[in-house]
Amino acid sequence: MAIRPIRLFGDPILRRPAIEVVDFDAEVRQLVSDLTDTMLEAPGAGLAAPQIGVGLRVFTWYVDGEIGHLVNPVLDLSEEIQDGPEGCLSIPELTYDCRRALSVVAKGFNMHGDPVTIQGSELLARAIQHETDHLDGILFIDRLDTDARKAAMKEIRESEWFGLERPAVRVSPHATGGFGL
Numbered sequence: 001m002a003i004r005p006i007r008l009f010g011d012p013i014l015r016r017p018a019i020e021v022v023d024f025d026a027e028v029r030q031l032v033s034d035l036t037d038t039m040l041e042a043p044g045a046g047l048a049a050p051q052i053g054v055g056l057r058v059f060t061w062y063v064d065g066e067i068g069h070l071v072n073p074v075l076d077l078s079e080e081i082q083d084g085p086e087g088c089l090s091i092p093e094l095t096y097d098c099r100r101a102l103s104v105v106a107k108g109f110n111m112h113g114d115p116v117t118i119q120g121s122e123l124l125a126r127a128i129q130h131e132t133d134h135l136d137g138i139l140f141i142d143r144l145d146t147d148a149r150k151a152a153m154k155e156i157r158e159s160e161w162f163g164l165e166r167p168a169v170r171v172s173p174h175a176t177g178g179f180g181l
Contacts, residue, residue, distance in 0.1 A: 024113030048134035059131035077101035
């Protein structure tokens with residue numbers, strides 16, 4: 001079991017697009033294991049490699065009792081939209097309603113380099129979109145309307161974790177009704 005520190009809002013790696021995985025080797029398998037262990041410990045509904053300081057296009061999820069991972073995802077989003085509470089392990093204790101596609105078809109690879117397709121709706125679709133955003137350097141607060149984003153930024157600036165020099169694993173906002181991704 002390898003629990004890795006989760007990078008918090010303000011860490012530059014969270015804003016950098018991650019690079020595609022080209023070698024499906026033991027390091028990628030260890031990364032998936034570390035992501036899974038860290039996500040479950042936090043706990044969260046998902047975790048992307050940049051959130052633990054690794055700039056590769058890999059993420060894990062834990063939704064409805066199912067654990068999964070995807071490498072180099074490409075998404076096909078439904079036109080139908082959902083609004084719902086969203087949080088992030090890199091922005092602790094913050095939950096806002098965020099608009100996402102209701103369903104998604106995600107194509108990519110497993111940790112061994114085998115092609116996979118994941119179809120999901122509602123929470124799984126939200127988690128896959130959220131984590132893929134992380135791989136593109138996008139945070140969920142970037143998707144909020146102007147007023148909600150301003151309120152979120154105010155909450156972040158006033159939080160006790162903001163500006164910490166060392167990354168720290170934080171508890172997700174599960175207890176406050178949202179979910180950490």
